[in-house]
Amino acid sequence: MVSRVLVANRSEIARRVFATCRRLGIGTVAVYTDPDVDAPHVADADARVRLDGRNGYLDAAQVIAAARASGADAVHPGYGFLSENPYFAEAVIDAGLTWIGPPVAAVSAMGSKIEAKKMMAAAGVPVLDELDPDAVTAGQLPVLIKASAGGGGRGMRVVRELSELPAQVEAARREAQAAFGDPTVFCERYLATGHHVEVQILADAHGTVWAVGERECSIQRRHQKIIEEAPSPLVKRIPGMRDKLFDAARQAASAIGYTGAGTVEFMADDNGDFFFLEMNTRLQVEHPVTEATTGLDLVALQIHVADGGHLDPEPPPSRGYSIEARLYAEDPAKDWQPQAGQLYRFEVPNTTTQFGLFDGIGIRVDTGVVDGSEVSVFYDPMLAKIISYAPTRRQAAGLLADALARTRIHGVRTNRDLLVNVLRHPAFIDGATDTAFFDTHGLAELSAPLADAGTVKLSALAAALADAAQNRSTANVLATAPSGWRNLPSAFQTKRYADVAGETHEVRYRFSRSGLQLPDFDGVRLLSSSPDQVVLTVDGVDRPFSVARYGNDVFVDSPLGPVQFAVLTRFSDPSAALAHGSLVAPMPGSVLRIGAAVGDTVTAGQPLIWLEAMKMEHTVAAPNDGVLAELNVEPGQQVDVGTVLARVDDKSEESAQ
Incomplete structure (x- = not known):
């Protein structure tokens, strides 16, 4: 009988397996790499073993040694990493351990x-014909390149032009090698819908x-x-x-x-x-x-x-309906760029169960993060799976959309708004879902923020008033006096914020004998305020806003929609300005290769630098036609988000000199 299970994986799937083991009275062992030393799955286990190297989860010998050292008698592979590696499965069995697979x-x-x-095909199951990447013809296009050893989108590429095939095959092989330790890829006919x-x-x-x-x-x-x-x-x-x-x-x-x-x-x-x-x-x-x-x-x-x-x-x-949404640290509006950094807060309201079974209608959360977790650039950007269950599909979709919309996510940007918009879309509600859903209904529309312009404006006001309450609560003198209060009329206090789209929001307010004055907000009055909660009466309706601040980042949550701001200081830092034509890293990552040298002529949109982040390749392209005037990185270098990678001088500037 299995008595102690080592999970050869990380994050939410490790926690998911541990949860069942606890219900069965089975001991648990976690493995972790240095980037995961403080990860929740490590804290969840009865015993933990460190693996050397960031790719330790792919090192079968280390994992088996960890099982032996910890006294585990069984190994659960989870998914990804070594889960579909037959050599790992065989090594587990040869070590005298039970393979849970x-x-x-x-x-x-x-x-x-x-x-x-x-x-x-030999067993009579209908299949799509496999195509040799080196023998694909123009008549067989479009084709889909796939990694032979794994899934999850790693190593996948759609190719519509024959001239693009060799480069895309090589990129797919690199991704497959990084994700699964096997670069083998193949092609098949691509079904667009x-x-x-x-x-x-x-x-x-x-x-x-x-x-x-x-x-x-x-x-x-x-x-x-x-x-x-x-x-x-x-x-x-x-x-x-x-x-x-x-x-x-x-x-x-x-x-x-x-x-x-x-x-x-x-x-x-x-x-x-x-x-x-x-x-x-x-x-x-x-x-x-x-x-x-x-x-x-x-x-x-x-x-x-x-x-x-x-x-x-x-x-x-089977009975009823269940829908799962994968919450990723990524920005859909920017070509799904993965995000990394600290997750200050993560809270899904009205959660019925975590990693467990439903007793009835409700919300389940399977997650690998908690408040304060660091989202690493080295692994998959999935933060959580949020799952609903209800007697009808429409109810399950509505329940899940509402839970996501109310979730407090403070820190890295996520695909939350996209998920909610899809779940509420009439086509989804009608069951008209296919693999071309984003192409059919428009990614830009589906990525739109949940908060409309009016909500963003009210949220900025709530942020300013919460900030004023915070200042009063921490004041050393006259703490009970309203912020900015004077015996005589004075100028309005002003606070400025930038939303995630870069738009500036200026809030003017003044506390006077007759109460709070808001010259730019007709029909709005303040009902109550504290450093983390503001209630505004808007056209006779009371609207609560929760406010949280972390340095210059401000997060405002309300039933009207979540809003994120950056506080704008009164005076900007001239040294922070970027030179025209600068290429900055859109995410933390490792430089894979460079496509041009200083002095080369480049064209707008031409890929210049390839980054690897979260096991996927991302290109940084020239912002304009011109000459590569500056190159600040080299292959293998690790860069942070916002790092200036290179600079392209446009032709007009060059000729003017």
Whole structure:
């Protein structure tokens, strides 16, 4: 019997497995690298073992040594990193440990997506033809480059022009190597629109294979899922599709002698025809929606099967609807740029359970961060998964959107507004979801802030009045006198803020004998104020605003929408001004390569510097036509956000000299 489990992973999936282990009375062991030394998953475990190097999670020998040193008798791989590496699975078993995963042969068979597709085709499962990257023709475009050894969008590229293929293949190989330790990639026909539908399977070693319901994961960015749900709206619409999907999934599992939890992924069209994409021989990020609609604890069942246990002849029936949103530290409006830095506060109101099962309607939160967590540039930028459950799909979507909108996220920028806008979009509510959702409905519109212009203006006022209350509460003399109060009329006090779009908001106010004067806010009066809470009466309606400040950053939360400001000082620092044509690092990262030398002529939009951040490549392009006049970095160098990487002098400036 398993008595102590080491989770060969980090963040929320490690915490998720630990939560089930605690419910089962099983001991837990965490592994961590230096960037994760203060991570919540480390604090959650009974024992912790440090791994050398930032890529320690990919070092099988270190992980197995950690298990031995800590007295663990089983290893759970989570997802990502070594979870689908057959050599790691074999090494765990050879070390005399229980592998909480499928047989090595099954991991090996499905670990190569190239070989997996061949096996599925031989077993009668419909597949898309695999294409050799070196032999793709113009007539086969567009194609999708995919990493053979992993998923999650790493190593994926869409290519529409044959001339771009070699460079994109090389970039995909680099990403695949960094994420999975294997640079192998392949191509297949790219379906611009479709439905990403997958089947959760669970099998024991005694011949029972469950198809535990399907999930739809069509809302994606960069080929990575961000909203998943169970059951699938498409499958609900197409008579008989579920039975065909389940048969194909069980057929796939049986063909490789599968045991444990796994997922068979398909791409489907609007008519219900589907093709095998891949089989993930591990737990999926989106497994909570299946748990919500079945009442099963999939991690507990993984451990049960690994211990040799039997499954019941049939899985429990599904009921209700569940939707999961992945909250990422990234900026969708800026090409999904990942963000790094401190997360001052993270609070999801009305949370029903954390890492647990639902008793009824509610919100579940699976997260790897807490107040004060540092979001590292070295790993995936997902902060949390927020999951809803309700009897109807519309109710589940509304419940999740409301929970996200009310979540207090102070610190790094996230995709929260995008998620809420998608969940409230009429097309999503109607179940019209496919992989082209952002192209169809416009990323700019879907990325729009939840707070409208009027809310931003009121939030700036709340920030100013909370600041005034803070000044009064910390004053050494006359602390009870209103801020700026004079016996005689005086000028208005002024505070200035910049929102995340860079717009300036100036707030004027004056405390007088007759009360607070607000010359720029008709119909608004102050009901109460404190350093962290302001209540404004707006056209007869009381509106509460919570205010939090961290240095120059101010976060205002209200039912009208969250707003972030930066305090603008009265006098700017001349040394902070950037020279025209400067290229700055949009995120912390490592310089991978440089595409030009000082003195080279460059054109606007030409990639000049490649950065690696959170296992993804990002390009920094020339802002204008001109000459590369300055280059401040070299390959391998680590840079912080805002670092001036280079400078391009435009041609007009050059000729003027």
